[in-house]
Amino acid sequence: MSSNNPSTDRVVIIGGGPGGYEAAHVAAQLGAEVTIVDSDGIGGSAVITDCVPSKTLIATAEVMTEVEDAAELGVSFVDPEGDQAARVVVDLARVNARVKELAAQQSADIQRRLERDGVRVVRGRGRLSGPQQVVVELADGGSETLAADAVLVATGAAPRTLPSAQPDGERILTWEQVYDLTEVPESLVVVGSGVTGAEFASAYLALGIPVTLVSSRDRVLPGEDADASAVLEQVAVRRGMNVLSKSRMESVTRTGDRVTVTLTDGRTVEASHCVLALGSVPKTHDLGLEEAGVRVDEGGFIKVDRVSRTSARGVYAAGDCTGVLMLASVAAMQGRIAMWHFLGDAVAPLDLKKVSSNVFTAPEIATVGWSQQAVDNGEIEAEVVTLPLAGNARAKMQGVKDGFVKLFCRPGTGIVVGGVVVGPRASELIHPVSLAVAESLTADMLAHAFTVYPSMSGSVAEAARRLHRF
Template sequence: MDRAVILGGGPGGYEAALVAAQLGAEVTVVDSDGLGGSAVLTDCVPSKTLIATAEVMSDLSGAAELGVSFADQGGGAATEIRVDLERVNARVKQLAADQSRDIHRRLVRDGVRIVSGRGRLDGPGRVIASLTDGGEETIEGDAVLVATGAAPRTLPSAQPDGERILTWEQVYDLTEVPTELIVVGSGVTGAEFASAYLNLGIPVTLVSSRDRVLPGEDADAATVLEDVLRRRGMTVLSKSRMESVERDGDVVTVTLTDGRKVQGSHCILALGSVPNTQGIGLEEAGVLLKDGGFVYVDRVSRTSARGVYAAGDCTGVLMLASVAAMQGRIAMAHFLGDAVHPLNLKAVSSNVFTAPEIATVGISQQAIENGEMDAESIMLPLSGNPRAKMQGVHDGFVKLFCRVGTGIVVGGVVVGPRASELIHPVAIAVKESLTADQLAGSFTVYPSMSGSVAEAARRLHRRG
């Protein structure tokens, strides 16, 4: 029987384990942090649960426009909506723990052996696990999958203390509501937390070293988001690079490189991630690491060492749970001789869970403007959508890209409520190489937000 040893129980690891077990392999997962990894325990599941609460707060704050008002028990108008952050975070952590237990049960049910400990390679086909309960165990495998994830990046001048200077993994221990929150970093993580806490009614200052928030996302989408954040009261400091973060009692001071100082009660550091690849025997086993310590992999998740695969954030390919899971599945299918479709990054959907959400798939407008593809585009504001009007939605758009000549849909952007759901038809079109006319020809419900996807596709029609 083929043997697979997997280092790490996050999406790349546990999804790979399920595939390998289904294909008849003997599977061992060595995990130290809890099944589900950071995606379930400290990142995706907790942050999106927090954001779900923030969405309710945001919806309530806009209820008056829809004719809904609130009153207290005495009959007077309720004037303030408050969040109980301790209860919110307790629910967040409980949901994460429940999800981790569900994954554990499924793996055990499917015959996967789970070893609690930290694993390291001892050559390409051998793993030594330092067990949580003490001692070591040597585990032999015909293939090893490295899915050890990544950790929040910190700087010597900005060290978290877990109380008022926090990484995004530490925010769920907060029991008091910050009186003034500073978020350093305007990438996806920083923007999501800044938006969430703003919608929870907390004053937020966002420190961005770039000229706009979300510098890696669609420029039109980032502009919409930044306009909304500023309109809702956020202070956005553009082109402002952090030099240091210090705490004095209950006051946190962020010093910028130009000498300015920003003070608040709490600070979240969103400075990117570093891969968990040091000290686990990778280079000694012949595994090539890229700049920054990320593991080099090809499109079927192979590393440079025979029989060693890698998946997830430790590869730095696209730091998404969906990509990690796909890399892990592909690795085990390749190892066990099943049908394999190499990883296709052009078909990956991603979403920024801000308010409004920003969802993307396929080629970007920046790539088109750089001449990487000859494509035309259309951008349709959601403000004209009848369902959006009914729901009081004013911000957002649908943008589609299609090849000149063939009309094949090659990418798209959706900005608006539940954009993560609305991007799916565009993702199908990109993956299956559908034309704009084919996308437009699918019936949509009236009225619906998805009607704007079909309408944008109709506007890309060119008479034959």
């Protein structure tokens, strides 16, 4: 890339998360001069404080769960003296040190890839001073003005807090602050039963911590498949989690080394620590959006179309700051689509019905395409089959009793339009269903592909066979 070439398109990206760095790779590949303005660290919250750290913590929790269930498979643990079972404990300081190290490594790897592609990274906080200009307050002092033919805003989001529930970073924590813990909490309250709350509650329960989950809704994971969330809640309660449904938090206060969560009905829950999982707010304040003609909604999220365009010509947006669907994979795709569109490459608009997602609880819950709720509401006509994993030979070998595969297909054509997988590594098992949805494969096509025997994926093919019609 040469900045002296007047015909070279200049792209400035504000934010170095998945939406930003994936857009940078595409723009560089297509010959643009690319600058990323980053204030939080390359990789953004997805790599530094959210996805990578949380899933690293969850990986440790998975090991603890497997150890806990090992006796059923004939494996026991004894101390060096002989016949007494050894107690398995977690060293949270070491776990969190590893979490931070892996996050830093991933961030450094992404930075190296950007440098290899010729992308310039500027440390500082950028804001629009018009649709084709970005002013950067440099981290080292001073400022720099960057001219741009296109600007991509990918500033992400931050944990939502309330005046009555303010984190202190020690006992009352957001999900970005939990990795500073060096001692295992004596007990824990998680406020919020969405994806983030459910994941942390499940992980810390597996690490041997007594957990109370405060849910304002009638079930955990209200946005997920109802059958899937029912399985998760049953497993969590069986393993000792205290789930308080239809319980809205009023306030969270700390006295010494104790935290009290007060509910709107007057009940209180005490613990040594509290994790707040109250959703996210977009980081769109003071970015010069209004002056540049970029419209935001009442929640502060940037309004974009399916090719990531904002209301201002030449300004695109991607990721959590758009509120489209808060997944790193969606942020990355929005960023790529923005650059494909601006630089004239072939582009398909974002299709949320082809997005696969996963909740990293125990068991995991993976989904893609149309949902059971959409079918029940009459939004789409589909045939549905649900196959419990308990009958799968590999599941029996591994001691897996909970979970299922659910497929949705169109009557008549048999085209697969959605699916749900609940079980260990559901994030991997959803892929064949995701391919079927993306490529409009029929249930018969999915059924006729060979699967390994024995394997969990055999249940995907078996569910597809049950959708066969003469």
